[in-house]
Amino acid sequence: xxxxxxxxxxxxxxxxxxxxxxxxxxxxxPRTGYGKKQWFGESWLxxxxxxxxxxxxxxxxxxxxxxxxxxxxxxxxxxEVVSQSxxxxxxKGTKLTVEQVKAIRETDKFWGSRKALAEQYGVTPMTISxxxxxxxxxxx
Numbered sequence: 001x002x003x004x005x006x007x008x009x010x011x012x013x014x015x016x017x018x019x020x021x022x023x024x025x026x027x028x029x030p031r032t033g034y035g036k037k038q039w040f041g042e043s044w045l046x047x048x049x050x051x052x053x054x055x056x057x058x059x060x061x062x063x064x065x066x067x068x069x070x071x072x073x074x075x076x077x078x079x080e081v082v083s084q085s086x087x088x089x090x091x092k093g094t095k096l097t098v099e100q101v102k103a104i105r106e107t108d109k110f111w112g113s114r115k116a117l118a119e120q121y122g123v124t125p126m127t128i129s130x131x132x133x134x135x136x137x138x139x140x
Contacts, residue, residue: 012037013050013074021068022075033071050074051081063087085139095122101137104128 012026024035024046035046054076065087068078114125130136
């Protein structure tokens with residue numbers, strides 16, 4: 001697939017200093033807040049389009065994480081290819097770290113410990129069960 005034209009790219013992005021967010025000036029999905037781009041008859045998320053332009057194809061089952069948490073940002077230095085699981089863990093709703101999940105898995109599984117661990121880590125007892133049984137955080 002051809003690489004995007006640099007002139008077109010510059011018209012669609014508010015380029016600033018290398019460390020600044022570069023906001024997408026093209027179309028924005030009002031429901032998600034992500035930029036979008038039509039390219040050779042395909043609909044692309046703007047940050048995936050920019051990543052592809054700078055670095056090439058993104059492996060299957062991988063996603064792009066906005067390190068700056070700004071959904072309009074397409075600065076390639078603010079983007080990182082990660083697994084979907086890792087991207088979700090990095091989100092605002094995640095309460096646990098990888099180290100905490102490992103610690104939960106290493107604890108003795110005696111009756112009643114779920115509740116104590118849940119209180120310790122600020123999650124529900126069901127979250128503790130899901131971690132221990134491998135229903136969540138499977139890749140840790």
